[in-house]
Amino acid sequence: MEYKVNNISYKYTTDGPQVLKNVSFSIEQGKVTAIVGPSGCGKSTLVQIFSQVIPKLIGNGELEGSFDVPEGTFVSVVSQNPENQLFGYGVEDAIAFGLENIGMPQTEIVERMEYVLDLLKLQYLRKRSVDNLSGGQRQSVCIASVLAMKPDILIMDEPVSSLDPNGKKMVQDILGELRDSGNTTVIVDNNLVWSAGIVDHVVGILDGEVVFDGSRDEFFQNFELQEKLGVILPQEVEIYRALSVKVPDVKMFYNMDQARAELAGRTTAKTRAEKEAAAESFNPVIRVKDLVKQFSDGFIGLKQVNAQVPEGKIVAILGQNGSGKTTFVKHLNGLYKPTSGEVDYRGESILGKSVAQISKNIILVFQHPEHMLFEETVEKELTFCARMQGVDFTEENITEILTRYHLENEKENFPLNLSMGQKHMLTILSVLLSSADVILLDEPTLGMDGFLIGDLEKMVLELKKAGKTIIMISHEIPFVFRLADYTVILNHGEKVFEGTKEELVEREDIFDKINIEFPPVVRLSKELGLDEIVFDVDDFIAKVTES
Amino acid sequence: MDYLKYVDGNSLLHKLDPRTKFMFFIVMAVLTSIVKSGVALLFLLVFFLVMWNVCGIQKYIFVLVKKLKVLLLFIFLLWFVLGLFEQPAVEGGPVFFQTFIGNGGMQICFDWYDFYKGFVYSLRIFLMIASFYTVLLTTNFSEIILGLQKWKISYALAFGIGLVFQIIPMIITELNAIMEAQSSRGLEIEKCSWVTKIKNYVTFSFPLLFRVISKGQAISLAMHYYQLNFSVHRTAYKNIKASKYDVYFILANAVAIAATIVLHIFFYIPV
Numbered sequence: 043m044e045y046k047v048n049n050i051s052y053k054y055t056t057d058g059p060q061v062l063k064n065v066s067f068s069i070e071q072g073k074v075t076a077i078v079g080p081s082g083c084g085k086s087t088l089v090q091i092f093s094q095v096i097p098k099l100i101g102n103g104e105l106e107g108s109f110d111v112p113e114g115t116f117v118s119v120v121s122q123n124p125e126n127q128l129f130g131y132g133v134e135d136a137i138a139f140g141l142e143n144i145g146m147p148q149t150e151i152v153e154r155m156e157y158v159l160d161l162l163k164l165q166y167l168r169k170r171s172v173d174n175l176s177g178g179q180r181q182s183v184c185i186a187s188v189l190a191m192k193p194d195i196l197i198m199d200e201p202v203s204s205l206d207p208n209g210k211k212m213v214q215d216i217l218g219e220l221r222d223s224g225n226t227t228v229i230v231d232n233n234l235v236w237s238a239g240i241v242d243h244v245v246g247i248l249d250g251e252v253v254f255d256g257s258r259d260e261f262f263q264n265f266e267l268q269e270k271l272g273v274i275l276p277q278e279v280e281i282y283r284a285l286s287v288k289v290p291d292v293k294m295f296y297n298m299d300q301a302r303a304e305l306a307g308r309t310t311a312k313t314r315a316e317k318e319a320a321a322e323s324f325n326p327v328i329r330v331k332d333l334v335k336q337f338s339d340g341f342i343g344l345k346q347v348n349a350q351v352p353e354g355k356i357v358a359i360l361g362q363n364g365s366g367k368t369t370f371v372k373h374l375n376g377l378y379k380p381t382s383g384e385v386d387y388r389g390e391s392i393l394g395k396s397v398a399q400i401s402k403n404i405i406l407v408f409q410h411p412e413h414m415l416f417e418e419t420v421e422k423e424l425t426f427c428a429r430m431q432g433v434d435f436t437e438e439n440i441t442e443i444l445t446r447y448h449l450e451n452e453k454e455n456f457p458l459n460l461s462m463g464q465k466h467m468l469t470i471l472s473v474l475l476s477s478a479d480v481i482l483l484d485e486p487t488l489g490m491d492g493f494l495i496g497d498l499e500k501m502v503l504e505l506k507k508a509g510k511t512i513i514m515i516s517h518e519i520p521f522v523f524r525l526a527d528y529t530v531i532l533n534h535g536e537k538v539f540e541g542t543k544e545e546l547v548e549r550e551d552i553f554d555k556i557n558i559e560f561p562p563v564v565r566l567s568k569e570l571g572l573d574e575i576v577f578d579v580d581d582f583i584a585k586v587t588e589s
Numbered sequence: 590m591d592y593l594k595y596v597d598g599n600s601l602l603h604k605l606d607p608r609t610k611f612m613f614f615i616v617m618a619v620l621t622s623i624v625k626s627g628v629a630l631l632f633l634l635v636f637f638l639v640m641w642n643v644c645g646i647q648k649y650i651f652v653l654v655k656k657l658k659v660l661l662l663f664i665f666l667l668w669f670v671l672g673l674f675e676q677p678a679v680e681g682g683p684v685f686f687q688t689f690i691g692n693g694g695m696q697i698c699f700d701w702y703d704f705y706k707g708f709v710y711s712l713r714i715f716l717m718i719a720s721f722y723t724v725l726l727t728t729n730f731s732e733i734i735l736g737l738q739k740w741k742i743s744y745a746l747a748f749g750i751g752l753v754f755q756i757i758p759m760i761i762t763e764l765n766a767i768m769e770a771q772s773s774r775g776l777e778i779e780k781c782s783w784v785t786k787i788k789n790y791v792t793f794s795f796p797l798l799f800r801v802i803s804k805g806q807a808i809s810l811a812m813h814y815y816q817l818n819f820s821v822h823r824t825a826y827k828n829i830k831a832s833k834y835d836v837y838f839i840l841a842n843a844v845a846i847a848a849t850i851v852l853h854i855f856f857y858i859p860v
Contacts (some may be wrong), residue, residue, distance in 0.1 A: 094813075095810060095813060099809070099810070118814050119810075119814045121807065121810070121811070123807060125759070126807035126808055126811060127807070129812075129815070130731045131595065131729035131730055131731040131732070132729075132731065134826065135731040139815055140815035140816060141824075141826070142824050142825060142826060143815055143816050144821070146824055148824055151824065151826045171597055171729070173597075188815075372769075375773055377772070396772075396777060396779035396780045397769075397773055398772055398776060398778070398779070398780075399777075401772075401773060401774060401775040402775070405773065405774065406773040407773075408769070408770040408773065410766070412800050412803065413763075413766045413767045413769075413770040413796060414767075415796060416771075416792060416795040416796045426774060426775075427774050427775050430774060430775030430776055431775045472774065473774075
């Protein structure tokens with residue numbers, strides 16, 4: 043059986059632009075369908091139509107066509123922010139909420155509760171309060187609460203976008219369970235990294251039109267379209283894509299096992315060349331000495347952390363959620379005052395200075411752009427930091443930045459009307475005109491599609507070239523390894539590693555400890571016995587093809 | 590430390606039927622509106638202190654005191670200043686300073702009872718707020734909804750009230766995040782004048798407004814996904830009922846209320 047999306051066109055207002063144009067495809071029962079496309083392509087509008095938000099809650103648009111489903115079909119949605127979707131203090135309260143709403147008798151609610159908790163292996167959470175769960179656990183409870191209502195179609199709208207690797211793994215496992223138990227699931231996400239192994243069917247949307255409708259394997263082989271849609275793919279697929287250009291007979295692979303099998307015969311193990319220690323001078327721009335942070339409720343966020351940030355480098359702070367990354371970074375720009383210990387910038391303590399004073403040297407960009415944007419135009423927002431710090435800038439500076447990062451047409455527009463990824467990019471761009479030479483980026487890729495991530499990478503490398511120091515927190519491990527020179531790893535408030543990424547890849551025990559995997563190129567470099575461990579796809583392909 | 594939100598725990602107060610706690614707040618609100626004796630109010634404060642310590646929530650009350658200190662000081666000063674223009678109603682208290690202003694002969698009299706009056710009024714307000722806060726700290730919003738429903742309040746209203754208590758901590762978190770984000774971009778909020786600080790709050794209010802609107806939209810979408818329809822009869826997964834702890838709590842409160850009233854009768858000073 044199939045659910046048919048039949049020639050849907052939609053405009054939010056009668057005289058507004060056409061958001062969806064004759065969209066038609068099928069959602070197969072019991073399968074996982076992924077809807078992909080860049081920011082603003084109409085994916086979210088489609089979710090609203092499937093879930094009847096349009097026209098039930100948003101009724102003033104123009105809807106043509108239909109979503110053909112049998113009468114009584116129940117479609118429910120898991121959104122990207124579970125904190126906005128969970129009603130009830132405890133896990134059981136949150137799961138029971140929807141069932142109580144439909145007037146289900148208490149005995150049946152108890153049965154459904156057991157069913158979903160068993161299905162999703164969440165029994166251990168049932169007596170916990172929602173507030174105390176990790177991001178992944180919250181999202182899992184959110185899925186359980188929707189699933190308890192036995193929807194015919196479950197839509198997941200970017201369900202892992204704000205999760206750490208542990209959280210992503212948890213949702214990934216749940217998605218696997220759902221597919222095995224025959225649920226019909228639709229994933230709306232331009233990032234296929236976490237769901238590549240589970241998705242059966244892919245629908246690509248561009249400018250409101252369906253430009254691809256086929257199987258996952260067909261999609262993974264359509265390189266031109268992947269580029270066009272800005273889809274974020276598993277690094278294994280990127281390797282396959284780059285390799286197949288040079289080696290025509292290579293067979294499709296999209297996970298580590300397949301990549302290993304396909305590449306094993308194509309490379310010869312070599313002795314890894316001993317690299318001479320880099321002769322570069324290590325000039326720390328920030329020094330953290332014996333940093334301890336104990337919060338007023340007694341929780342110790344940082345335990346005697348010592349670290350140094352080398353000048354002019356890209357430094358990644360890694361660790362799972364709750365490891366102390368954000369607490370650490372907030373000490374570097376003065377938002378948090380240490381319980382004990384010191385933070386120095388160029389040999390001088392920053393303690394005693396206000397956050398605004400410190401921002402002239404060390405500036406932090408938050409992960410949620412809505413916390414930062416408040417000016418009425420993109421141009422004013424771009425120049426906010428410079429104006430606060432009394433830094434001179436010209437009209438040419440503004441035009442150059444906006445043009446380079448494809449925001450020139452938005453100059454006079456209201457910043458909050460931009461897409462999530464553009465909003466995030468704008469908050470990062472606003473530090474370019476500031477006087478700071480150390481830039482802290484908290485989850486800079488959040489909400490960005492492949493195009494924007496490409497722009498971000500270029501920007502970070504240019505800042506480095508200009509002598510600035512970039513410190514970033516990111517859960518996107520391949521992105522981190524492509525860019526970072528130096529890493530600091532935190533686990534439960536303790537620093538467990540500090541050094542270059544070349545040093546880090548030799549310490550598998552560290553990544554085991556924090557339960558994060560090295561990116562596929564690193565793992566394959568090691569497993570295939572390449573003479574050098576590489577960190578991005580191009581270098582990897584060069585190594586494989588030369589051997 | 591968090592404030593204005595439920596604190597997870599297993600204390601006596603946490604174990605009570607929410608209805609008992611609602612009644613506690615109502616009774617205490619009435620009592621602190623009536624009682625004007627400093628001695629009686631001090632006794633009530635001691636009772637509250639014991640209750641907070643037994644239930645392990647004293648540190649959260651301390652946070653409340655810190656947040657309320659400006660308000661309490663204002664109330665104290667207001668009644669203190671008003672007292673200066675009044676003759677002491679009771680004779681015998683020490684008068685520190687007395688004078689007449691202008692030809693009309695307006696009297697200014699600074700006496701011990703001016704302090705007393707300021708103290709009594711600020712303590713009454715504090716106890717009233719603290720009794721509400723005690724309920725808030727120990728009753729989660731699911732229990733608030735259940736308790737109100739048991740009082741035959743419509744689910745729509747009960748859910749609305751419960752939702753407010755779910756959203757308030759979210760808004761406080763958002764405001765803190767916005768303040769941190771803006772100061773990180775160079776907006777001076779620490780080393781600046783009061784006027785600038787007030788201006789900055791206008792700056793924060795804009796993104797806060799948008800965040801609240803966007804959260805409101807997300808919550809209304811979620812209500813739709815969970816098929817919330819106030820015209821449909823809802824069932825309940827959990828039930829609430831009174832236990833022996835409610836009996837102990839009611840008895841202790843009854844004794845404390847009686848003692849407060851007796852103290853009020855014997856030690857009332859009509860200032």
